[in-house]
Amino acid sequence: MKIGVAGIGTVGVGVIKILEQHGQLLSDRCGQDLEITAVSGRDRRKDRGVSLDGMTWYDNAVDMASDPNVDLVVELIGGSDGVANDLCRAALKAGKSVVTANKALIAVHGTELATLAEDKGISLNYEAAVAGGIPIVKAMREGLAGNAISRVYGILNGTCNYILTEMEETGGDFDAILSDAQALGYAEADPSFDVDGVDAAHKLAILTSLAFGTPVDFDSVYIEGIREISALDIAFAKEFGFRIRLLGVARKTEKGIEQRVHPCMVKKDTPIANVSGVFNAVVAEGDFVDNTVYEGRGAGEGPTASAVVADIMDIAAGRTCPTFGIPVRKMIDIPKVAVEEHVGCYYVRLNVFDRPGVIADISAVFRDEEISIESLLQRGRSPEEAVSVVLTTHEVKEAAIVKALAKIEKFDHSVGTPRMIRIAKL
Ligand SMILES: NC(=O)c1ccc[n+]([C@@H]2O[C@H](COP(=O)([O-])OP(=O)(O)OC[C@H]3O[C@@H](n4cnc5c(N)ncnc54)[C@H](OP(=O)(O)O)[C@@H]3O)[C@@H](O)[C@H]2O)c1
Structure with a gap:
């Protein structure tokens, strides 16, 4: 050939x-x-x-x-x-x-x-x-062909995973770790495609098509990168028994398909939480096979070329398959669900002055938006300086969280924009 x-x-x-x-x-x-x-x-x-x-x-x-x-x-x-x-x-x-x-x-x-x-x-x-050296396209297109897939998610960008892992291990802030990653060749001089989540979103759009037989729809992927993740969030995540990972998640719900890339709190004992450094991992959930987990190097000369050569060999051997596992004429354009419709648990970090009644005011907003708080902790105690109030919620629609945080940001005793990180249910 x-x-x-x-x-x-x-x-x-x-x-x-x-x-x-x-x-x-x-x-x-x-x-x-x-x-x-x-x-x-x-x-x-x-x-x-x-x-x-x-x-x-x-x-x-x-x-x-x-x-x-x-x-x-x-x-x-x-x-x-x-x-x-x-x-x-x-x-x-x-x-x-x-x-x-x-x-x-x-x-x-x-x-x-x-x-x-x-x-x-x-x-x-x-x-x-998709995920460089991990044969995930072949797994989705052929290996899992007998299953209806309900969800596929994973760590799809090694640069982000390296930065988040290093932040956790060293306690360093995003900017400093990004500079180190650039010096080591793990991040590009212009890192925006990676750290802003676009690269992971490209891969997720492809995985969505493979999983659900829909036309590739990159434009409807919700994308949020890791620039806003602070050392403080990483430290609080640890206290709550989580790690922070940039995940791409494609999920079929009754309303349609969710396609989202954003930082997630993941429980420490899940396979995804234990994927460190530049590695990638993908989990695909099929109705007959249950969960399957794939891990390996998502980039680099050898791993990426390994995947390219396997593709060449399939063609040379006469093994063919429709591009997305299902012929284009059989694809169904399933509606995409906006991220505001997402129902899940949330981690919220507020920066407020430690004055009497603050916690009561925050609780009232959450009550009015029908958000149930799972745990709440306050760090530091000083009437002059703002302190962190961190809470996790039970399951709620994202729109309610967004509304609550907008109200809290307007409080006199609030400083800066409240932070919210979705908690992944894996
Ligand atoms: N690197 C990875 O780890 C990795 C992982 C997964 C996927 N990928 C994908 O693989 C592809 C290649 O990535 P890479 O890392 O190998 O990129 P790269 O090192 O920047 O190489 C790109 C190559 O394309 C050539 N090129 C650029 N413009 C061209 C043009 N107009 N006509 C002909 N050749 C042109 C360059 O030529 P010169 O050498 O002469 O400048 C260079 O040889 C990209 O789509 C990337 O997303 C890469």
Whole structure:
């Protein structure tokens, strides 16, 4: 099988290395020799630490799609639009299967691209796009195919998980830990895609489609990142027996589908709470299989290339599957539920002056919004300085919490904006 690889950065180089090192093994396993015949990048002169001898170089990656010496296109450039999108479309229209690691592309254009692939009877594989080296797409698309999935959730961004784990272990604040993560290469110079939750949301949108057979709908994912998580919240979480994790959650409810990415308090004894550092984990709940848990490296040259190569091998071996496990024409556009409709328990941290009657005023607001408090604690005692009042609630609709916090923020004895973190029921 003749392969064109567009994008020879971290992942592209990893793919070249695996094909070099395991050529015979891969060929024995998938029944064909795998040969990279074409590559594309921006800088032809860059030393990439691997040999590109004998491979045709394309300055314009899209031209690779019409190269008769390329049977399969591997897109490892990135970005939801531009050359990555143009190349994938051109390849699929030319009847060539596509493998990509590009979550942004699949989250934004996945359904259209799947239609192109299905019309031609070819494959669009994207294992590396969700949780890097963890074969979660294959698990959802094939391994759990006999189940109706009720919920899929997980830690989908290693950078955020690294930062939250380090904050917990060192007691440091977000900004300081982010700088360390950047110095260590665990966070990008511009970390916004990761820490603001967008990267996890791309992956969640894809998981939602795989789980519920709906068109990919990235725009309706509720997204909240980890910038506002403070060392204080992490410390209080510990006291309540929780850890804080950035979770992506897709859940089917009677009203429709919830798709949300936000920090969560998770009980310390759950599998998800024990996923540390740059690792990713996904839990899928099926009606017959019950809970299944997948954990591993969600990024990096080796793990991501491992997933890309597995996708290439499926195509070489003739193993095909509809892009989202169900043909596009069979997909059902299930309504999405707004986050305000979410019913769950909440952690709330207020900053108030320790004056007589404050707790009574707070309790009155919660009573008026019909929010039942599970526990409440106050730290510090000083009439001159604001102190933290932290509480957890029983199950309530999110809209009620939002309303209550807006009222409390207006109190004379309130300082700053109250913090709220959802407590995950895992
Ligand atoms: N890195 C990971 O751990 C990881 C994990 C999961 C998924 N992914 C996904 O994998 C994809 C690739 O990521 P990466 O980390 O390998 O990125 P990267 O290291 O930045 O590499 C990107 C490659 O694309 C090339 N490129 C950029 N613009 C191009 C253009 N217009 N035409 C042709 N080539 C172009 C670059 O060429 P030059 O080298 O010449 O600049 C570079 O080789 C992305 O979609 C990413 O989201 C990455």
